[in-house]
Amino acid sequence: MIHLSHIHFIRGERHILNDVNVHINPGEHWVLLGRNGSGKTTLLEMMNGYEFPSRGTVDVLGNRYGQCDVREVRKRIGYISQSLMEKLNLSDPVIEVVATGEYAYLRFYQEIPQEVLDRAMAMLERVRILHLAHQTLGSLSQGERKKVMLARALMMKPSLLVLDEPAAGLDLYERERFLKDVNELSKQDITVVYVTHHIEEIIPLITHVAIIEQGELIAAGPKKDVLTPENIRKAFDVDIALEWFQDRPWIKVLD
Ligand SMILES: Nc1ncnc2c1ncn2[C@@H]1O[C@H](COP(=O)(O)OP(=O)(O)OP(=O)(O)O)[C@@H](O)[C@H]1O
Numbered sequence: 001m002i003h004l005s006h007i008h009f010i011r012g013e014r015h016i017l018n019d020v021n022v023h024i025n026p027g028e029h030w031v032l033l034g035r036n037g038s039g040k041t042t043l044l045e046m047m048n049g050y051e052f053p054s055r056g057t058v059d060v061l062g063n064r065y066g067q068c069d070v071r072e073v074r075k076r077i078g079y080i081s082q083s084l085m086e087k088l089n090l091s092d093p094v095i096e097v098v099a100t101g102e103y104a105y106l107r108f109y110q111e112i113p114q115e116v117l118d119r120a121m122a123m124l125e126r127v128r129i130l131h132l133a134h135q136t137l138g139s140l141s142q143g144e145r146k147k148v149m150l151a152r153a154l155m156m157k158p159s160l161l162v163l164d165e166p167a168a169g170l171d172l173y174e175r176e177r178f179l180k181d182v183n184e185l186s187k188q189d190i191t192v193v194y195v196t197h198h199i200e201e202i203i204p205l206i207t208h209v210a211i212i213e214q215g216e217l218i219a220a221g222p223k224k225d226v227l228t229p230e231n232i233r234k235a236f237d238v239d240i241a242l243e244w245f246q247d248r249p250w251i252k253v254l255d
Pocket residue numbers: 011016034035036037038039040041042043197
């Protein structure tokens with residue numbers, strides 16, 4: 001499904017990624033966990049073909065980057081990131097913002113086909129914000145905007161959904177509502193790759209975790225094997241105790 005093999009990413013004097021290996025198989029859903037600046041977004045950009053490694057190979061959905069048309073592969077990848085959010089127009093109605101996901105456009109300059117609008121409405125219903133369809137994007141709360149992004153990404157029926165810190169800036173209520181919608185993706189044939197700094201965002205949907213620190217993988221594999229206090233201390237330099245509750249990890253910071 002996704003194979004990042006012996007990835008090095010060097011810019012100037014800096015070795016930003018150092019021999020990173022991540023192999024994501026069908027049916028798995030991964031979290032990439034790590035501190036600010038550890039290299040998580042750079043890895044996502046490689047999965048999307050926006051960055052290329054200095055050394056190593058990237059295979060996504062059966063295509064080796066450098067030997068395929070990346071734009072065709074991207075049509076099968078939904079991407080939710082703050083930088084995409086910033087490109088959307090706050091004065092556009094929510095229904096149009098979602099409908100643009102069908103073509104990966106940022107805006108429509110012609111009439112939107114009725115069948116596309118109908119699908120956009122169905123996506124809004126799925127994330128429980130159908131009642132907001134005709135409001136402008138700018139009038140929505142941060143949590144509602146994240147749901148719009150999710151509905152938009154699902155429009156093109158992606159095989160892979162990449163989420164870069166989607167819950168950043170959400171309060172507890174909004175975060176949990178958003179995570180509930182992400183968790184329901186388990187009912188669909190979509191592989192999820194989710195980047196975060198926050199261990200409590202590792203919802204039951206997630207099967208595997210990769211922890212990255214200063215461009216190197218500390219651990220990667222099934223979540224319960226990887227999320228140990230030792231690995232978390234290595235990544236975040238904080239001593240913690242970890243408890244599983246309702247298939248989610250919760251941490252307590254120790255003195
Ligand atoms: N094209 C580039 N040229 C130079 N430096 C880069 C480039 N891309 C990333 N970096 C640097 O590599 C490091 C890793 O960046 P990256 O955005 O991948 O980290 P991150 O783990 O996603 O961080 P955060 O959690 O803060 O978003 C950062 O120090 C960043 O400045």
